[in-house]
Amino acid sequence: MTNLVVLGGGESGVGTAVLGKTQGFTVFLSDASKITDAYKSILLQYNIPFEEGGHTESKILAADLVMKSPGIPYTAPIIQKLQQQNTQIISEIEFVATRGDYQTIGITGSNGKTTTTLLTHHLLTTGGLTFGIGGNIGTSYALQVAQNPTMPYVLELSSFQLDGIDTYRPNIAVITNISPDHLDRYEYKYENYVASKFRITMNQGADDYLIYDADDVESCNWLNKNKTLAVLLPFSIKRKIDTGAYLTEDGKSIVVNVGNQAGEIVIGTRDISLEGKHNYKNAMAAVVIAKLRNVDDSLIRSGLKSFKGAEHRLEKVLNVSGVQYINDSKATNVNSVFYALDSMKTPTVWIVGGVDKGNDYSEIFDLVKEKVKAIVCLGANNAKIINAFGSVVKTSKIAEAGNMVDAVKLARGFAEEGEVVLLSPACASFDLFKSYEDRGRQFKDAVHKLQE
Known part of the structure; x- marks a missing residue:
């Protein structure tokens, strides 16, 4: 035994x-x-x-x-x-893979994988298909298989989970994007982290699919230098894609065509419940999967409208005295914060900080200069953030907090009617919180207390 x-x-x-x-x-x-x-x-x-x-x-x-x-x-x-x-x-994923021929859709990426996983599952189930959901989200995949071994699953997969696979083979794989993250676990070598993400396709065959971001430099570089047997289905918000998905030039629609009998579908961006171009990409990936699984177009459209989004991901919490508070606690790297700040339409008070994972903040300097009026640093060690943005935001508008309640109070002091307070930390949570979920829930609790 x-x-x-x-x-x-x-x-x-x-x-x-x-x-x-x-x-x-x-x-x-x-x-x-x-x-x-x-x-x-x-x-x-x-x-x-x-x-x-x-x-x-x-x-x-x-x-x-x-x-x-x-x-x-x-x-x-x-x-x-x-x-x-x-x-x-x-890893858990590999252990399940060795115990039977389980059908999965595997979704990874530096940002957007939770939203894409939830949206994919929503579109499939709205379309009348039976799918479980697991991996890096919700109930353990292995436990669910023990209880229901015949169900196919949509899995969110982290690089840490992919590091532990040898034979795992998803029929459909998605890499939402790749940007520097968790470099402390990869000897501070970006190429190691990129290689970890692409392990998701290493066992795929000619009957499998790899969906990826054609605008993502690292994904395209890897595919130019390495081979996968999977059918490639790219998506883009910058150029037309014949087989895959793209955003029209006027930005009003996404077009998806996967090259099978399901045909082409055109969806207005205003009919997608999620806001922001990064979420159009998440929607493209999910719709490509739904089309591959032959979900009816009308059900895809209704699913995109009814989807509620992921907790802790640009989650609108409350409007207090004309100030909108947004919980983006899941933004644990710089690229994720880029998407968050890019979607802000009004002056923003930014709550940032935690355990730095080798962050390079230079890529968001211009966005911070354009969007951010004040910064509240929330971490055990804030020196790197203060040094990085001291010349971008007035030092009189940079404050430090040692807990979430104080951070929200400081942010309220900076914010004026019509503005936004955004928790988008760019860092891991483990210095002051149990997890990013704990951090997000503490933020929401602190915001609700502002009404008391």
């Missing part, structure tokens, strides 16, 4: 442990930190042995196979020891 060790007692780890147990593996789960009561109850329900608050090396090193949760870096001492003895280390 194969000895499976799961490292990490979070969503992906517990889900993998359950799937392993139901498929006959001997399973042991180990977490260096505390495991929440909710996850413990699942482990106990399935009679899966576990430990928390540290690793018993002898048990871990005796594994035939190790599933590493995506948050654990390959530089962790226990991972290094496993690699030295050539123990196979995989």
Whole structure:
């Protein structure tokens, strides 16, 4: 009987442990930190042995196979020891892939992958198709497969999850875009991060599809230098695409044609619930998938109108005294902030900061100069942000906060009627918050308290 060790007692780890147990593996789960009561109850329900608050090396090193949760870096001492003895280390996604022929649509990218995943799932289900959703979003993919092994899934995939695949093969893969992110996990080498994203297509064949941004320099460079067997379906907001998707020259419509019997569909941009050109790209990718799956055009149109968007992604929270507060906590890199600032129509008070991941802020200097009237730095170490933007925004309009309540109060002091307060951090959240979700919810709570 194969000895499976799961490292990490979070969503992906517990889900993998359950799937392993139901498929006959001997399973042991180990977490260096505390495991929440909710996850413990699942482990106990399935009679899966576990430990928390540290690793018993002898048990871990005796594994035939190790599933590493995506948050654990390959530089962790226990991972290094496993690699030295050539123990196979995989991700949750790969573990599921080795357990059966599961049909998936895999979506990755530096920005937009959550919105594209949610919108794709919405269009498919609105179109009457049965699809689950998982990966880097929602309930563990492995746990869902354990409970419903016949359902196809739309998966949001991070670079960390893709690092742990060997055989995983999505029938449809999407790379929304690539920009510098998580460079601290890739030896500060951008090419390593780019290569990680393109692992999504490494096992695809001639019957599979790769949807990508034809305006994205790094994606195009990789495809010019490397080969994939998948059928390429690009999308663009800058030029006409014969097979794929594009934004018309007047900016009023997107046109999608995937070259199959489904035919061409033209959709007015005003009929898309999401705002901003970056969201037109997300919509293009999702509509391409819907057309590949032969969803009726009328149902695609109704799905685009009814979609509500992702929490923590340019989420309009509240208008207080004429000031609109927007939660973009999921913007954990500079490129994502670029899209957010680019969509702002009025003077903006920008709340920024957190754990820097090797950010280069120069690419947004012009946008900050044009759009931002004041900056509130929210992080344990704000020196890099202050140094970067001290010459772009008046120093009298740069403030620091050590918690979310103070950050929102400072932002309110800068903002005037008709303006915007935008939380778009450009950084990871782990200095002051548990996650970007925790950061976003604290922001929303603080904004609502302004009315009290």
